[in-house]
Amino acid sequence: MRTINFTREHMADARELALLCYGEERSRVPVLPGAAELPDLTYFADNGLGVAAYEDGKMLGFLCCTEPFDHAFGSTDARGVFSPMGANAAVTQDRDKIYAAMYQHAAQKWVKAGAVSHGICLYAHEEAAQQQFFRYGFGLRCIDAIRTMEPIVCNLNEGYEMEELTGETIDTAYPLEVMLNRHFYSSPLFMNRPLASREVFCSTFTADQGRCFLTKYKGKPCAYLMISQSGETCITEIPEYLHITGAYCLPEYRGRGVFQNLLSYAVNLLKKEGYTCLGVDYESLNPAAYAFWQKYFAAYTHGLVRRIDEHILQVL
Template sequence: MTIVDFTPSHIPAASALALADYREQQRRLPALPAVEEGLDLAPFAAAGLGVAAFEGGRMVGFLSAGPPFDNAFGSTRCRGVFSPMGAHAAASEQRGPVYAAMYQRAAAKWVRAGALSHAVALYAQGEEAQRQFFQYGFGLRCVDAIRPMEPIDCPPPKGYSFFELPPAQFSSVYPFEELLDRHFRESPTFMARPLESCDAFCRSCMAEGDRCFAAAFQGRLCAYLKLSAKGETFLSPSPRYRHITGAFCLGEHRGKGVVQNLLNCAIHSLEGEGCTHLGVDFESINPAAHAFWCKYFSPYTHGLVRRVDERILDPLPL
């Protein structure tokens, strides 16, 4: 096996390999929508942090990443790199050895670029590739999940109302963002993400075209759901796909079907507009989120992360 730098000349073969990989996962998980093209690999080739694997002149894998970025996951002071879904693939007959060789070469580039948090999104059903990354010290951190735009079988709880908020009322759900931030900081999640102000939250929602849905009990809001046309994978540009980017329910209203019916409210609206799939991403280290979303959504990617010892950047002593 020969490992070389990933260049623009490799994009056609890499795109074909990535699309074949996705279609294999789609056969395993029919909830995934059909796609005609994958991720645009040109920016990843331009970043200069990728590698490609060849055997007998045939590409058997590639592993690319975007440019390094500060504050990995928005909650660390560590510089990171991320290889998302579609920015890597390996031939099905030898995924473990191919990924092993590719990461060894690519990781050297990533560390030289000062990136000590290495993240890669692997298909949830790709056990062989995951085992190889686990062997290299990676751990599960994030999950992407999906469901068809179909209602959840859950009777509406009495006394609750569910509705979409107009943009002028987005500020009314900001307190739930604050509560969600507090929840992230608790054990075992320990995420100290930066929380934007209410004004910034509202401006961001309107600029991105986000939509907010809410549940109320006796006239008081008790849960919210925020949806975006943008998500974490190359599925998100589809006009028929929407992504959940925020959700929270007050503790005293949990276990009553409130969030399920809030989802149904959003699903009813989106399905009537021609949307076919609803996605969500969440931290696997957040037990409440993992338990809830996996009941109603099918995981299709696992985000694996490795944190490299910062001292590796220190010069060797003379």
């Protein structure tokens, strides 16, 4: 096996291999929609940061990433790169060894480009590949999950009301957005996410044509659910797929089925509009989110990340 720089001449082999790997994950998560092709790889071939693995003229794998970007994860000072879904793949046999060799080659280029935060999206059931990246110092950070547009059966006490907000009423959800942001400060998350002002929050909702569902208890907002047409992975571009971009329930209302009912309320409305799938991405280091979403959604990707000692940039 040899690893070489990924170029346009490798794109056809890479597309075929990426689709095979997606089909493998889809066999484990049947709710995933079919895909005739994954994202175009021209950008990744042209940025010079990808690698491919070949043996006897056959592609064994490829590993590409974005160009380096500032403020990795939106809350650090690190410069990072990310290999999204469809921008990496490897054959089943010796998959861990193939990824090990590809990352060793690619990481040298990534660090030379100034990136000390390395992220890679792997399919959730690629155990061999994940274990290899764990050996290389990566940890699990993010999860993408999916479910069909089917309601959750659960009971709800009296006094709760649910509604879909509009551009005129979206302001009602902003205090819950603030509480969600504060939740990210807490242990073990320690994430200082940028918080949009009330005006920006409302204007962005209108501009993006988002959907927001709210639960009130005796007139007081206690939970909200934000949904968008776009998500974190390439399959979120399928028209019948919607994606959760914000969700929060006040702690004093948890354990009462409040959020389950709000999710069902939204799903019932969206299903009538022809949507078939609902996705969500969440941090594995968020215990409340992890406990809830894994009950009602099926994970299909794991986002792994490694933070390298940035002082290495002074000697390379």
